[in-house]
Amino acid sequence: MIGDIVAIPWVVVLIVLPLMGGMACFLFPTISKSLGLMTALAIFTAVGGLSWQLVEEGAQRYAIGGWGASLGIDLYADGLSLLMLVMAALVGLGVSVYSSGYFSRDKANHFWPLWLFLWGALNALFLSADLFNLYVTLELLGLAAVALVALAGGRGALTSAMRYLLVSLLGSLFYLLGVVLLYHSFGSLDIAILAQRVEPSPAVWAAVGLMSVGLLLKTALFPMHFWLPAAHASAPAPVSALLSALVVKASFYILLRLWLEVFPQTNTAFSQLLGLLGAAAVLWGGLMALRQTRLKMLIAYSTVAQLGYLFLAFPLATSCAWTGMLYLLFSHALAKAAMFMAAGNILRYGGHDRIADLDQVAQRLPLTLAAFSLAGVSIMGLPPSGGFVAKWLLLEASMNSGQWWWAIVLILGGLLAAAYVFRVIGYAFTQAELPHEAGVVPARMEWTALVLAFVAILLGFISPAAFELMGIGAPFGVGCAG
């Protein structure tokens, strides 16, 4: 029995399942909700299967059709991709449950196929082993995401969807150019093969530069975050959650893969630059979040800040730093999804998300507020939470490497985060009148947000086990007890 489970090619299942589910939803819109939920559950189980497989047998390489690298399409799963898959599965399941209560019927008909396609693209991206596949999945992902943003309808949403589309295409183009350059130079796009062949040359620099710029644009690193707040804030709540938690992480994942495996000895100036931009993002995002008057905008800017943290690991470049950064990415995904869901609940209940008038809503939705607060704890990096563990590792890495200035940035970022999170929570306790008309918030929407936020907190307690999983296949070297 166990042997059977381990023998199943979970990597393929993970890609095929969502795509099939999406097709089914498209074909049978009347039962799309239940279909979607079932698919989500199935994917969740499949991720479980894959992690078992990886634990039992180590990192997996799977050649589709049995064609092997350089010609065929390879799929590769190690601890890093597993982490991303688990993240996608957790957030995806949450978003699915949440959406089943959120969307009206006609919206749902569009939402489910798109969302499952997006999930499929994500899974494929996290499992791809060559740069061109990565490009294709990235493009797919972008298109699905743009369509989802547009789902909200209305002028603002369409404008930001348009802008998002353009940015997405632009980023992909940059990336593609880099890929072409690499292929031109080395004749292969398989990551493992490239890793062996690549040696410093002007062409490689150019490729690194181009691909990085493209991916940074899509990851919305400061100052290329300009498209993100509008897009994330104007989308429907579950879509915002998806975008902030997962979609931006996809391009980051590619960047990380390149950085870790293809160009491990890139010069330090560039990594310092990335770190600087990350620091700027942390501060700028935090300050801008503080200045927002609308809740969803605040959360979106918080994403900008949190993405900045991820780039602080590049100048440090130790195993500890990578581990911490990935853990941050993970817990941020959960926490940010919970936050956007909470914001969606508030918006639905009170009909607005103006922070100054939140007191009218906040007291009637204790669960939502609890979810927001718990998520906020992780975002602030206060113990005990996944955010804290991550921050601890990053701090430790920066102190260990003697680059203490990054530690200062981390601390400052935490303080800013505390400031903007508590700006919202502070209103939960003030007395205010009931709003005249209150929308109905289904219990499952409140509970999903709470559960996701709770998982983000829980991450603070299970980090040793999580690090063990992440270390499968040693994607970023050993050490740091990870």
Next chain:
Amino acid sequence: MSWDTALPLLIVVSSLIPGLIIFFLAEKQVAARITLNMLGVLVKLALAGVMLWGVFHGHHYEVRLPLLPGLDLVLRADRLSMLFVTLSTGLWFVTTVYAIGYLEDSPHRSRFFGFFSLCVTATVGLALAGNLLTFLLFYELLTLVTYPLIVHRGTEAARLAGRNYLIYTVGGGALLLLATVWLYTLTGTLEFTARGFLSGLDAVHHPALVVIFVLLIAGLGVKAALIPFHGWLPQAMVAPAPVSALLHAVAVVKAGAFGIVRVIYDVYGVEFAASLGVTLPLAILASVTIIYGSLRALFQDDLKRRLAFSTISQVSYIVLGVAVAGPMATIGGLVHLVHQGVQKITLFFCAGNLAETLGIHKISEMNGVGRRMPWTMAAFTVGAFGMIGAPPLAGFISKWYLGLGALDADQSWVLIILVGSSLLNAAYLLPILYTAWFKAPPASWPAERFFGRYETAWALLAPPVVTALLTLVLGLLAFAPFSPLEWARLITSREFTP
């Protein structure tokens, strides 16, 4: 999991679980809430008793859960932690009774009692923390769960006070985090060890250790309300009286002071800290805080504000005691951790009673209140004399050992601080007593309520009377076994004997 490892966990969980359940109780389920609350309290008291007995007999309670690579969440019961655990558990008991009486018929009680329980969970966790990381974890948790208690009233003033509290404490927490990480990268361990774990470190790192010490003290000093980080405390007075009591006597302020004790003893080690030359500045800072807090208290008319400034002053006794760095002074500081808690909680209960029964908030309104509420004011009198340090009350014992310790460590200047502070204590507390007992009462009180047989509700009256008695007993029977004084001596013997 054996009993020895389960006990520290159980003692933390015994208030966590009731707290979490209480959140989900409806506002009207009063009986269920009270039952749960008291159940948690009693279980915790019983467990603390068992643990105290065990630790006294040399039993070793410890539990480790992996939290970070190379770092565990450690809950360990040693003598110092038991001092704080017993204090917080015992005072939590009386405060819960008081809070039940105080918040009768007010809104949001489920939320309040939920966070109330969490607050004690954090405090006990902090007391049992076996390394700096665990300490940090509960320290930050404490910040988070006390915030809703401070803003509980929901007024604009409460919101502002809460915000200020956060600005201070989150900032302090950040400093603490930075210092902790730095320490970890230097040493690779954060385990609290008797006499510290830093003395073996290369002399090259000593300047860094001084900086870390400053960061740690600043981070902890925020909660301990050391100057210049004391600003949040008087503002936090907008909170309901049980919260003030909890804040001042049990949880927040004490957490800071306790942390400083831990840092000096179990991280740096007294002797090493003294050799780094950091204890004297700390003692001076504590002295300045003592005098300054008392001076400010002198000019407050609002009763709770006066008591708040008094706390600022009194808590620094603890810091002063450990910073003077001699065995006697340490006993004084440690024992004051308990004594100040019992006395200050009495005073705050009484202030709450006055506000709740008669609507009195200012000292100038207290004329002759002793005739209307003799029991409350009698308890207040005992607490106040304890604060001044009159024998045979608990405060005298603390002051006695602090003074002896100062002489012992050849730091006679501390005596001058003690004298000045005693004078000021008397100057700001005795007028209250005078006003309450000997001035003629007004024709009517601002907002009087009647409670049948006693001067106020029994749940409001019993706690201060009990703690006042405790003040007396702690002083009178200071040499009895299991008294805080004996316990402090035990702790100190570990730190100082060769």
Next chain:
Amino acid sequence: MGKINYEPRIHAVNDILSAFLLISVPGLPLLLAFPALHRRLPWPGLIALLPATILLFISADIFIELPWMLLGGGLGIDSVSRWWLAMAVVTWAAVAAFLHVPGGRGACNRLATLFLLTMAGQMGAILATDMVSFFTFMTLMGYAFIGLLVADGDERVRRAGRVYLVLLIFADIALLEALLVAAASTNDLGFAVAAGAMTLSPFSVLYLSMAIAGFALKTGVWPLHVWLPLAYGSARPPVALLLWGVPVATGLFGAVRWLPLGEITAPIPGMLLQAVGAVGILYATLFGLMRAQWIQLPAYVAIIATGMFAMGLGAGLRDPSVWNQYGDSAPVFVVLVGLGLAIMVVGLAWLEASGRIPSGFRKTAGAALWLERWVAAVVRWGCWLGISILPGLRALWLVKWGRLWKTSVWQRAFNAGEHFLQRWVFAITLFLLLGMTFVVLLLLDAMSFL
């Protein structure tokens, strides 16, 4: 006499009985001080005196140790304290008979409580065999006595009470210092050992000065006498009877116990004491007796008496042999003065009642005492300073900064920055960049550099 012999010479009384008796001397008044108890008893003041009276008639020196109490203490009676105890019992009995305490619920219960507390304090102080217990009981006595003085009194009595309170606080602090110094020198704070130990201690001068200062403050030696005329002038006769017998006599008793008389030779403190005593006597005779009102006369007599006592103490300090020779007469002196003063007080009260002398206490103009002026000045000064002396790290600053940040150029800068970023300028720049890179790459490719 300085050495007190505590060797247990228990004749008829067995251990338990003596312990019970000794504890009940201060214990019974303490117990009866609870309103619920004394409210139900007739003559609670006299009942509370019973154990002390019994103790007086037991001729043995007995003592017990109470190691559990406070820092470890004891109670006992010897030839010295017997005198004081006798005087105290007589005084209290007289006052208890005079002081009318109505039964039943009411404001006057306070008076009874304070009366009994003061009594307990004095009894305890007299019986205490070590410094800490003595200090404890004396503190109880002091504060309770102030309550007794002030309770139900008019503004003038309250003023006297306030002044005495301030002096008392200073006194207690000085005595606590002395105690600490003693404790730092010796482990045993029993009178039998401590005084001797202090003779050898390097801190002896500090100890002496602190103890002398403390008891001087308590007893109202010149120039710290200010409260005595005020109190005698305005207290009711029963309370005025207590003035000598309780605070002053106990203070003198404390001085006898605390100072290592007959063992130490301390010429400078001794001379100082003598000088102070002499000046006090002169002052009281010249200034006080000439200008005082009738009703204040006992106060000046008391000041003279304490001055004489101080001179005696000073002589004892200068030359131990003098004390060893004449020290035994000290209690006799105190008792005699007490008797005289009692007669004076009663006589004056009678005279006043029969209208032979002007009744009441005339407040002289501008009579604010230096002490009162100082206290008032401190409070005024503190309020004038605006309460805040040190600014502290204020969250307020952050709030202010927040306001600044809302209004100033910062906001515009941030807005402009974000606006710029969100404009298409940026995206177009990127596009151009992409184009340029592309062209460069093509060129490079054409030149076959790749």
